[in-house]
Amino acid sequence: MKKVFLSALVAGGMMVLLGACSSGDTGGGSEGMTLEIWDMQQSSKDVAAAYAPIVEAFEADNPGAEVNVTTFPFAQYRDKVLLAMKGGTGPDVLALDQVWMAEFAAGGLVAPLDDQLAESDSISGDDFFQGAWASNSYEDQTWGVPLNADVWEQMYYNADLFTEAGLDPENPPTTWDEWTEAAAALTKAPDQFGISLMGCKDEGTVVMSDSFLFSNGGSIVEDGSATFDSEENIGALSQYQDLLEYSPSGTAGACEQDAVARFTSGTAAMLLAGSWQQDTMKDAAQFDWRIAVPPAPEGKSFVGALGGWNLAINAKSENPDLAFAWIESMSQADNQAAVNSLIPALQAAGEEFIMANRSQPEVVLATLNNGAPRPLSPVYPAISQAQQDVMQAIIGGESPENAVVTAQGKIADALSALD
Amino acid sequence: MTQLAVRDREARPRRELDARQRRKISPYKRREALVRILCIAPPLLFLAALVAYPLAQTLYLSVMKSTLIQPDEVFVGFDNFANILTSASFWNVVSNSVVWTVVVVALQFVLGMSAAVILNRRFVGRGFLRAAVVIPWVMPGVIAAVLWNLLYEPYLGPIAQLLGFIGVPAENAAWLSNTSTALFAVIIVAVWKGFPLSAIMYTAAYQNVPEELREAARLDGAGTWQVFRNVVLPSMAPTIRSTIVLTTVWTFNYFDLVYVMTNGGPGDSTEIFPTAIYRLAFVDVNYGLSSAYGVISVLILGIFTVLYLRQLNKSGSLNR
Numbered sequence: 080m081k082k083v084f085l086s087a088l089v090a091g092g093m094m095v096l097l098g099a100c101s102s103g104d105t106g107g108g109s110e111g112m113t114l115e116i117w118d119m120q121q122s123s124k125d126v127a128a129a130y131a132p133i134v135e136a137f138e139a140d141n142p143g144a145e146v147n148v149t150t151f152p153f154a155q156y157r158d159k160v161l162l163a164m165k166g167g168t169g170p171d172v173l174a175l176d177q178v179w180m181a182e183f184a185a186g187g188l189v190a191p192l193d194d195q196l197a198e199s200d201s202i203s204g205d206d207f208f209q210g211a212w213a214s215n216s217y218e219d220q221t222w223g224v225p226l227n228a229d230v231w232e233q234m235y236y237n238a239d240l241f242t243e244a245g246l247d248p249e250n251p252p253t254t255w256d257e258w259t260e261a262a263a264a265l266t267k268a269p270d271q272f273g274i275s276l277m278g279c280k281d282e283g284t285v286v287m288s289d290s291f292l293f294s295n296g297g298s299i300v301e302d303g304s305a306t307f308d309s310e311e312n313i314g315a316l317s318q319y320q321d322l323l324e325y326s327p328s329g330t331a332g333a334c335e336q337d338a339v340a341r342f343t344s345g346t347a348a349m350l351l352a353g354s355w356q357q358d359t360m361k362d363a364a365q366f367d368w369r370i371a372v373p374p375a376p377e378g379k380s381f382v383g384a385l386g387g388w389n390l391a392i393n394a395k396s397e398n399p400d401l402a403f404a405w406i407e408s409m410s411q412a413d414n415q416a417a418v419n420s421l422i423p424a425l426q427a428a429g430e431e432f433i434m435a436n437r438s439q440p441e442v443v444l445a446t447l448n449n450g451a452p453r454p455l456s457p458v459y460p461a462i463s464q465a466q467q468d469v470m471q472a473i474i475g476g477e478s479p480e481n482a483v484v485t486a487q488g489k490i491a492d493a494l495s496a497l498d
Numbered sequence: 499m500t501q502l503a504v505r506d507r508e509a510r511p512r513r514e515l516d517a518r519q520r521r522k523i524s525p526y527k528r529r530e531a532l533v534r535i536l537c538i539a540p541p542l543l544f545l546a547a548l549v550a551y552p553l554a555q556t557l558y559l560s561v562m563k564s565t566l567i568q569p570d571e572v573f574v575g576f577d578n579f580a581n582i583l584t585s586a587s588f589w590n591v592v593s594n595s596v597v598w599t600v601v602v603v604a605l606q607f608v609l610g611m612s613a614a615v616i617l618n619r620r621f622v623g624r625g626f627l628r629a630a631v632v633i634p635w636v637m638p639g640v641i642a643a644v645l646w647n648l649l650y651e652p653y654l655g656p657i658a659q660l661l662g663f664i665g666v667p668a669e670n671a672a673w674l675s676n677t678s679t680a681l682f683a684v685i686i687v688a689v690w691k692g693f694p695l696s697a698i699m700y701t702a703a704y705q706n707v708p709e710e711l712r713e714a715a716r717l718d719g720a721g722t723w724q725v726f727r728n729v730v731l732p733s734m735a736p737t738i739r740s741t742i743v744l745t746t747v748w749t750f751n752y753f754d755l756v757y758v759m760t761n762g763g764p765g766d767s768t769e770i771f772p773t774a775i776y777r778l779a780f781v782d783v784n785y786g787l788s789s790a791y792g793v794i795s796v797l798i799l800g801i802f803t804v805l806y807l808r809q810l811n812k813s814g815s816l817n818r
Contacts, residue, residue, distance in 0.1 A: 158780050161566070165785075182783070185567040269653065269670050280763040329652045329672030331764035332680075346653060457567040460781050471765045475677060497567075 112398050114405055115170035116148045118226075119156045119388060124420040126150045133414050137405060144401055164188045164393070171396040172405050174226055174388045177214035177452070178282075178459045184217040185457035189391040191220040195403045202410050210385040210452050211424040217455065223389030224406050225424030226415065230383040230450040231286040232351045233442055234374070235360065238367040240265055240348040251371040255318050258374040262325035265348040273325030275347030277338040278474045284334070285466045286453065287351055289384035291315040293451050294375045299462060300454040305494060307465075308487035314376070316469070316479035323474060331474045353386075354433070354443045355421055370442050385450040387424060422447070461493035559789035566783035578790035587766060587774075592798075594681060595750060595770045598688075602749045603742060605689040610696025610741070614704045615726075617697070628701075635694035639754030646687045647759055650674050677767040680760050684768055688755055692748070696741055703737035704730065739810055743803055750799055771795040 120126055130148040137146055149170070151159050157179070163169040164183075175183055183189045196202060202224060204212045211225035238248035244264045252258040262273025277284050292298065295318075297311035323330060327341055335352065342350035343363040350356075351373060360368050375381040390409060392402045408414060412431075415423035422429045422443075433440045433447075454462055469486045473479055560578055562571040582588050617628050634642065649657050652670040673683040707730050715729045731738075753772040756762065762769035762777070775795065778788035 280761045329675040332675035
């Protein structure tokens with residue numbers, strides 16, 4: 080008898096445990112509302128500490144509300160978000176990459192904010208960097224509010240190596256032809272290379288390659304149709320292929336941090352990277368590093384690709400009004416400046432941030448103001464995949480003429496899934 | 499493995515006991531049966547929740563059209579499977595996976611067996627070596643991948659410098675960034691990472707071979723190789739068989755190394771089943787297609803395992 084009782088007790092205990100696991104996401108009444116916030120961990124900055132005073136103030140303004148901010152490293156952020164949203168246990172407010180907005184909106188995972196935005200006194204689209212604000216539109220509705228923004232990219236260069244090679248560090252190359260010549264002059268293989276290019280299979284490579292395409296007047300998707308097979312794109316990819324000759328071997332596997340490491344170690348004299356890498360340079364580069372607006376084709380100007388993160392509300396959130404109040408609070412200049420190590424998306428706060436935190440801020444501002452968005456499409460992951468394949472192919476020696484045809488087919492295929 | 503053997507030996511008496519019990523069932527026995535059921539209920543529930551449910555869900559999704567942007571699930575029959583089987587990338591994944599699995603398992607067998615034979619000899623430092631050999635196995639996969647990425651670095655990496663030092667004209671080759679070498683570069687790491695398990699299993703099995711058997715063979719005039727081939731190896735057969743099945747399943751499903759070291763690249767030269775499935779599920783977010791891919795992957799592994807075990811049993815070549 081004793082045994083029966085014992086096992087019943089064990090079974091009962093199990094039930095309690097299982098029950099406890101599933102009760103985590105239930106909210107309760109208007110008193111004691113909880114708000115789950117997910118953000119991406121951008122860098123070594125202690126984001127959790129930066130959020131603490133904001134959470135405190137928000138809880139004071141909204142008595143009875145409890146706010147939990149959780150941050151995840153970028154590498155696992157998308158996986159976490161997708162699993163949680165699919166399982167119906169996602170947070171109330173979440174940071175989404177600009178290129179995920181259309182995808183999440185089309186999937187019905189996040190809620191349109193138009194009604195709340197119309198009534199809001201504190202959020203106005205005009206206050207944000209235009210590209211960042213526009214990245215929230217999908218099918219004539221607005222699905223998020225920008226948190227931060229930046230542009231791929233500036234050209235970092237090693238002034239010491241420029242001088243050594245007989246180049247003028249005050250006048251870095253501005254056209255693509257000058258660029259290739261400078262890269263050649265700076266190359267003393269296998270000890271030194273002209274430029275450290277990235278080319279691994281990830282989104283960073285895509286954004287970087289976009290800046291080549293955009294600067295040459297090329298595009299990827301226009302009005303819902305694939306436009307990858309163009310003379311402009313072929314020219315842009317040829318330029319990348321020309322530079323490849325002066326990049327250390329292993330470009331097909333070089334991601335952002337690898338490319339940066341080759342520059343900071345002095346192995347390569349030039350680098351394409353975003354302004355957030357200035358933090359790394361300050362720590363790691365033991366030479367006179369500078370930045371410049373990257374070169375553009377003769378007679379054209381450099382156009383970078385925009386990136387950044389927006390705040391969106393889970394379509395299943397039980398407290399959408401409180402969630403929107405949080406977004407309003409995060410859209411104040413002080414708060415945006417506090418939690419970001421990327422540039423705050425509010426234009427005034429962003430420019431102040433750049434002036435205070437970046438060396439050669441005028442270069443950063445010039446590239447930011449002349450940036451263009453990546454395709455805002457629900458099938459962006461497939462488009463990005465096609466572009467990654469292009470880069471891998473041309474690094475492997477395929478001709479840009481063939482590569483753009485293949486990519487055109489893949490992108491058109493992906494877009495056809497939307498019909 | 500010794501555990502398995504012990505369980506076999508115990509199985510028979512227990513079965514006889516059960517038969518005796520069945521003859522008359524007292525109320526006390528019935529109560530005891532109830533207690534037993536209650537005791538195994540929680541683990542059964544857990545198994546149902548953790549194994550049966552995901553399995554059923556995967557099978558269900560594999561015949562559905564279900565993506566992030568089209569969340570309403572639509573029944574499409576075997577369309578997902580047809581899509582996969584007719585795509586060129588699938589057959590590339592199959593061939594990569596076969597090369598990857600076969601080479602890794604074969605090399606792990608050879609290395610593991612050699613380590614077992616060596617570590618059973620008496621020599622100074624044997625204890626240390628036995629412990630050291632386990633290090634790759636206990637190292638987290640991601641850390642091993644990052645470590646080897648550094649070793650393979652074409653300019654500063656020790657491998658490039660060693661090759662340069664001994665005069666091999668490698669010309670700063672980036673092994674991981676070349677479509678013809680990347681898969682083998684990762685295979686080397688997978689062998690290094692996984693062979694300690696084989697080594698431990700084979701060391702234990704080797705020690706279980708009765709010394710008298712070896713001695714008898716030697717008295718009959720068998721040489722070292724003959725003793726190993728005809729006495730030691732057959733005695734180790736059950737261990738070898740299970741170890742090869744285990745390492746095959748693990749290698750086929752091994753995700754970390756490829757994901758961190760090459761992410762399936764360059765091109766798709768290192769794409770194997772787990773990375774392809776991950777890409778479909780978390781990058782493209784196509785639940786239907788990725789589930790179908792998963793089902794195919796399990797089928798391939800299942801068919802292999804069954805055929806392999808049947809073949810071994812039939813040929814009897816490694817039977818006791």
